[in-house]
Amino acid sequence: MLLAGHVAPAAAQYAAGPTITLEAASDERRRGLSWSDGDPVLRGSVSVPVAPGLSLDGAATTLWGSDRHGGADAVLDLGGTYARQLGGLRLTAEGRYHIFPGAADSGDGWGYGEMGAIAGFSLGPASLDLGARYAPRQSGIGGDNLYLSSSAAVGIPGTPLTVSGHVGRSSGGTRDPLRAARLRPAGDYWDHGVALDWYRGRWSAGLRYADTDIDAPDSAHAGATLIARVGLTL
Structure with missing residues (x-):
């Protein structure tokens, strides 16, 4: 999500053509919560520019029978992103729908949609992003969900390394308390994390520390963890 705000000027994005990324990670953790029950995952994503600043995006991630999402074997994230660059200010709007193949059929589905906006600022090799994402009231998540976040990143001069960090609030x-526990297992909570990423040509790798303020016994798959990943962009 941090990198979603780091957009190039709209014309350059449009000229770049489709981007495909393949990735393996030791856990699928979103907003401090494990979606894969702590198991390693494989992920493939594609972004297709359709107009200056506008792209259609899709990603598929293995979940291996996730308890959090009704035994789903995967999650598909489908949507679009619109980005504008105004001097040093980046503005991004996005919409996503999350589909969970293999989830138990309860009659009203497990999928849900959300929309978001990000404002980003750059100063030399450093950047700061402020984001808000909202999922309106839906049966799949037992209510509605608002996620507010701030994140910062800085490239280490003379190296292929980037250091980043974030803090977020889910409310x-x-x-439906059972369905709401998918995204907020103990009610409203904070999450935070730091990451070190390496980029070299089409390859990337990284380590990320993630944690929340959710207390035991609600901390299953929400406590402190270190996540490793490696990716290839085509």
Whole structure:
């Protein structure tokens, strides 16, 4: 999500053509919560520019029978992103729908949609992003969900390394406590993390530390962890 705000000027994005990324990671953790029950995952994503600043995006990630998402074997993230560069200010709007193949059929589905906006600022090799993402009230998540975040990144001069960090707050209303626990297992909570990433040509790798303020016994798959990843961009 941090990198989603680091967009190039719209015309350059459009000229770049489709981008495909393949990745392996030791865990699929979003907003401090493990979606893969702590198991390693494989991920493939594609971004296709369709107009200056506008792209259609899709990603598929293995979940291996995730308890958090009704036994789903995978999650598909489908949507679009619109980005504008105004001097040193980056503005991004996005919409996503999350589909969970293999999830138990309860009659009303496990999928849900959300929308978001990011404002980013750059100063030399450093950047700061402020984001808000909102999922309106849906049966799949037992209510609604708001995620506010701030993140920062800096490239280490003379190296292929980038250091980044973030802090986020998840909140929302609850109508079905069991479904709401998918995104907020103990009610409203904070998450935070830091990462070190290496980029060399089409290859990348990284280590990320992630944690939340969720206390035991609700901390299953929400406690402190170190995640490793390696990726290839085509």
